[in-house]
Amino acid sequence: MGNGDTGVSDGAVDLVAEIRGDAVESVHRGHVAICDGAGQVVEAWGNPSVLIYPRSSCKMVQALPLLESGAGARLTQAQLALACASHQGAAEHTQAVGRWLDALGMGETDLRCGAHMPYSDAAKADLIRAGEGPCQLHNNCSGKHAGFLMLARHLNAGREYVDPDHAVQLAVRRAFEEVTEMESPGFGIDGCSAPNFRTRLDALAGAMGRFAAARTGGGVRADAMVRLREAMAAEPLLVAGEGRACTDLMEAMGGQVAVKTGAEAVYVAIVPELERGVAVKIVDGGVRAAEAVIAKLLVRLGVLDAGAPVAQRLTEGPFRNCRGIVTGRREVMLT
Amino acid sequence: MGNGDTGVSDGAVDLVAEIRGDAVESVHRGHVAICDGAGQVVEAWGNPSVLIYPRSSCKMVQALPLLESGAGARLTQAQLALACASHQGAAEHTQAVGRWLDALGMGETDLRCGAHMPYSDAAKADLIRAGEGPCQLHNNCSGKHAGFLMLARHLNAGREYVDPDHAVQLAVRRAFEEVTEMESPGFGIDGCSAPNFRTRLDALAGAMGRFAAARTGGGVRADAMVRLREAMAAEPLLVAGEGRACTDLMEAMGGQVAVKTGAEAVYVAIVPELERGVAVKIVDGGVRAAEAVIAKLLVRLGVLDAGAPVAQRLTEGPFRNCRGIVTGRREVMLT
Numbered sequence: 001m002g003n004g005d006t007g008v009s010d011g012a013v014d015l016v017a018e019i020r021g022d023a024v025e026s027v028h029r030g031h032v033a034i035c036d037g038a039g040q041v042v043e044a045w046g047n048p049s050v051l052i053y054p055r056s057s058c059k060m061v062q063a064l065p066l067l068e069s070g071a072g073a074r075l076t077q078a079q080l081a082l083a084c085a086s087h088q089g090a091a092e093h094t095q096a097v098g099r100w101l102d103a104l105g106m107g108e109t110d111l112r113c114g115a116h117m118p119y120s121d122a123a124k125a126d127l128i129r130a131g132e133g134p135c136q137l138h139n140n141c142s143g144k145h146a147g148f149l150m151l152a153r154h155l156n157a158g159r160e161y162v163d164p165d166h167a168v169q170l171a172v173r174r175a176f177e178e179v180t181e182m183e184s185p186g187f188g189i190d191g192c193s194a195p196n197f198r199t200r201l202d203a204l205a206g207a208m209g210r211f212a213a214a215r216t217g218g219g220v221r222a223d224a225m226v227r228l229r230e231a232m233a234a235e236p237l238l239v240a241g242e243g244r245a246c247t248d249l250m251e252a253m254g255g256q257v258a259v260k261t262g263a264e265a266v267y268v269a270i271v272p273e274l275e276r277g278v279a280v281k282i283v284d285g286g287v288r289a290a291e292a293v294i295a296k297l298l299v300r301l302g303v304l305d306a307g308a309p310v311a312q313r314l315t316e317g318p319f320r321n322c323r324g325i326v327t328g329r330r331e332v333m334l335t
Numbered sequence: 336m337g338n339g340d341t342g343v344s345d346g347a348v349d350l351v352a353e354i355r356g357d358a359v360e361s362v363h364r365g366h367v368a369i370c371d372g373a374g375q376v377v378e379a380w381g382n383p384s385v386l387i388y389p390r391s392s393c394k395m396v397q398a399l400p401l402l403e404s405g406a407g408a409r410l411t412q413a414q415l416a417l418a419c420a421s422h423q424g425a426a427e428h429t430q431a432v433g434r435w436l437d438a439l440g441m442g443e444t445d446l447r448c449g450a451h452m453p454y455s456d457a458a459k460a461d462l463i464r465a466g467e468g469p470c471q472l473h474n475n476c477s478g479k480h481a482g483f484l485m486l487a488r489h490l491n492a493g494r495e496y497v498d499p500d501h502a503v504q505l506a507v508r509r510a511f512e513e514v515t516e517m518e519s520p521g522f523g524i525d526g527c528s529a530p531n532f533r534t535r536l537d538a539l540a541g542a543m544g545r546f547a548a549a550r551t552g553g554g555v556r557a558d559a560m561v562r563l564r565e566a567m568a569a570e571p572l573l574v575a576g577e578g579r580a581c582t583d584l585m586e587a588m589g590g591q592v593a594v595k596t597g598a599e600a601v602y603v604a605i606v607p608e609l610e611r612g613v614a615v616k617i618v619d620g621g622v623r624a625a626e627a628v629i630a631k632l633l634v635r636l637g638v639l640d641a642g643a644p645v646a647q648r649l650t651e652g653p654f655r656n657c658r659g660i661v662t663g664r665r666e667v668m669l670t
Contacts, residue, residue, distance in 0.1 A: 008359055020523035025388050026343065027344040029344070052360075188662065283619075284361055289619070323447070323448075327526065
């Protein structure tokens with residue numbers, strides 16, 4: 001930066017309008033890529049080749065080495081869902097990650113994700129009433145980090161598994177570049193301290209297309225992809241939490257589709273029955289818009305019922321104020 | 336809407352870049368208007384004539400009839416600051432509004448703003464520990480509504496003071512259209528249930544310019560404008576709360592400038608020493624960007640020290656994750 005590089009803004013199109021009364025109050029722009037099982041773009045809005053940080057939307061990619069190495073051969077669907085999760089730190093999440101670490105003979109202090117207040121209102125209230133602060137198990141990425149720890153031990157590698165040149169992160173980068181079929185131009189440090197590799201949006205959608213097209217028996221990578229996407233779709237509550245968009249969307253689609261959000265308004269979907277992968281980036285990082293666009297795309301693809309409460313809530317509203325009065329609505333512009 | 340009306344998006348320019356590692360991750364577009372004391376545009380970015388909802392940024396305008404009617408002649412600076420506030424529902428806010436209502440012989444149930452959880456973490460924790468829910472005093476607009484109630488009583492008008500055709504709201508609309516020097520094309524219902532009148536961004540900045548140029552003894556309106564802007568600047572903690580951008584900015588400027596945020600990323604400033612009014616709208620509603628742009632504008636205008644902690648925090652970062660590692664920074668592009 002400093003040289004006017006605003007690449008993520010270039011070629012973006014208006015995707016979401018926030019409407020108050022009868023007028024548009026705010027607008028979100030973005031980019032969308034939909035790819036087939038070979039990673040080819042089949043439909044796009046905006047600039048599908050924009051470079052982005054996938055953030056947490058690529059956790060299923062970051063989990064590939066855990067399975068492909070054999071380290072996670074015996075992991076349950078619940079554990080694999082947690083490895084791919086941005087969970088809200090509710091009891092079901094923190095306890096399951098805690099048990100996983102126990103089983104490894106490790107503990108919360110072995111994590112390198114840091115502690116933040118859980119997103120779950122109930123978990124937050126529990127901590128406040130107990131007069132306690134959050135621990136690293138509450139970090140939304142603690143499941144991914146449990147997976148990293150398991151892989152680090154399998155590789156006989158050191159404890160600082162988030163270092164970009166640690167064997168775990170080198171393996172993640174290799175898997176990431178293979179499934180996106182491009183060399184990453186670099187990485188940033190994510191909220192959880194792990195490196196997050198940049199890629200093109202269509203390359204990310206292509207990776208999701210390959211996850212969608214993978215079939216059991218198609219080799220080590222295909223087997224890992226099937227296990228991860230099926231674990232996410234089978235355990236939507238563990239991937240995010242009660243009331244969260246990822247959870248509600250996957251529940252509404254009855255386990256047929258895996259979706260994942262990433263910070264700064266990235267969203268991906270894996271649709272096996274259509275062999276399609278989807279990736280969305282909202283230029284301004286507005287989460288409400290990423291949720292609206294992915295939901296509308298899933299409706300367009302025919303895998304989410306337009307009348308499902310979560311589809312209505314994310315794509316249209318209406319929105320009410322704290323006295324129950326309708327103040328506005330939303331419109332997703334995918335023409 | 337439904338006809339492709341995305342007016343708020345038209346002519347917007349990139350204003351804020353969110354940077355992770357060495358790459359731009361997200362970008363916010365917007366519009367800026369700076370007006371002189373006569374309401375004329377002296378500098379602008381994007382499209383200064385864009386139509387917007389000012390939301391809570393116009394609370395000092397909504398408070399004009401309270402003073403101009405004589406109803407609020409004896410109000411303290413603290414009460415006037417609360418009338419212009421989007422406060423965070425901390426004890427200092429709820430208790431002061433409660434006392435104001437008491438003095439009117441009224442109470443919390445006379446408010447029509449609705450209840451929402453306070454933004455203040457401490458106040459939220461207090462409610463959770465007490466096992467209580469929020470009341471209408473916690474609503475960030477409860478001070479504005481106390482002012483509305485006081486005016487309604489003065490006008491011998493009915494209890495439903497948020498109805499758009501109630502005498503209070505008719506008076507607000509009249510004052511709003513006078514200081515913006517344009518007829519509002521319509522209103523939406525705000526989060527607090529009061530009507531919020533649309534206007535052009537440059538008309539809002541022009542109104543702020545008039546607030547900045549007003550001098551005591553210049554008539555009923557000028558006197559009211561001076562009292563309100565001085566109350567805001569003198570009581571920054573009451574206008575927002577500890578750690579909030581409005582509070583920290585006004586404290587850093589030592590009572591010389593009044594600033595006010597509005598939902599969906601509107602921000603205004605009143606700079607009496609320069610006779611300038613400023614209005615900002617970020618197209619996507621991103622609050623971090625509105626805060627960054629107003630802070631950078633105040634630095635450019637020479638009324639905020641670029642080295643002040645609040646200026647650094649809002650305009651540049653660096654930003655750290657929960658382990659204290661620098662992950663990124665921000666750049667405001669006001670060229």
